[in-house]
Amino acid sequence: MRRSSAWTRPRTRWITGGSTDVRGHHQSASDLRPPVWSAVVLVAFAVWISLGVLAAGPAGAATTRSHHYGAADTGTQQIVGAAARVDRPVGRSAAPPAAASGYVYDDTAQPALRSAPPVAGFLAPQTPGGECEPGGFWRGSRPGQPVSFEPMPNEYRVDATTGFVKPTHGVSVFDNPESVVSKGFEPHRIDLTSIPSDLQIIQRGNDPHHYEITPRSGTSLLPEEYAALLRRIRTLG
């Protein structure tokens, strides 16, 4: 009688790792001959690798983005302002970058207005009429008082060597009116088109909604020049 060999049996009987042979005897996976068992292992390995690659793809990309923006979680700086120089991919947002540089140029906003991308409410364009769209910045004034951009004492820093105002500190604004109100002030939306090109708006402090208008990096502004530029900023409405 011709003996059936494992090698000639239907393949489907072996990939389960054990089956009943033609003689009705159960065979376990350990009974399988090496070529077949190797094939099973190879197929399983290939499936495992494929699944791993598929799983690692998006996850890996997310990790990259997270790392890319992760630095911003410890050293945050979001920059916006007319002609703001943007040279570091930083920001609090964990959102993915829209471009390889981590920054986008928003043609719908003011000329040369750039920001770290998709930070909610960070760079929404203003309509010509100044209608309130999501986004923008608000400056507070004491109730009943006109809004002012005059810096308080110690609200900016001067480089002791050069005498120029540092880009590290400036007058406070917030990226939403509620933050202003919650601190006891009346909110005034800033007309971003009125921000001089030598100034920038950067996130500062532990409150992610808090920003400061500071000299743009690389500018050389004396304190009185900085104050004069601040006075050119207008609010809407």
Place this chain on the structure above:
Amino acid sequence: MAMDTPAYTLRFPKDYDTDEEIWKAKGYAVVEVEVSGPVAARYSLTIYHPVRLAQDIETELAEVGAVFAEPNVVVVTAVGRDEIEQAVEVLARRGFRGLAPE
């Protein structure tokens, strides 16, 4: 030997009471401490929230001048009146050692 806490006066920025929330959001404030008695001195302290301090250090190193050097930096959990007062009291118990007088 226990050190006597020197008498001191803590001065907050002008309008700090109304602007406290703003300074807390900023994450820093500059206060003045005037110590009286035999160790009379005057100190200007920069009170920082850790996040703000890290931001300023980063910007200073990257964009200003490759070094961050600021005297009398005091780091607290929040730049509020209570936290500042507590921090200065701790410094007072230490005799304000390590701080640079003006």
